Amino acid sequence: MPTFPLYSSCLVTVDYDPGDETMMLQFHRGGQGTYIYEDVPESVYTDFLNASSKGSFFNKYIRDEYTFR
Numbered sequence: 001m002p003t004f005p006l007y008s009s010c011l012v013t014v015d016y017d018p019g020d021e022t023m024m025l026q027f028h029r030g031g032q033g034t035y036i037y038e039d040v041p042e043s044v045y046t047d048f049l050n051a052s053s054k055g056s057f058f059n060k061y062i063r064d065e066y067t068f069r
């Protein structure tokens with residue numbers, strides 16, 4: 001799937017690989033760079049894209065639920 005720009009105060013882009021179920025998020029602040037979250041179901045990725053607040057969705061459903069590297 002292609003990388004999508006995000007209109008979010010904390011996130012810049014998202015990319016998702018359905019084969020590996022990896023979700024890559026690039027952050028605006030703090031020099032955090034890109035985090036890669038593993039074992040994220042495609043349904044969670046789709047819900048993230050459809051969320052009105054990407055940051056809130058990330059904090060509630062992704063940040064502490066999936067392993068990142």
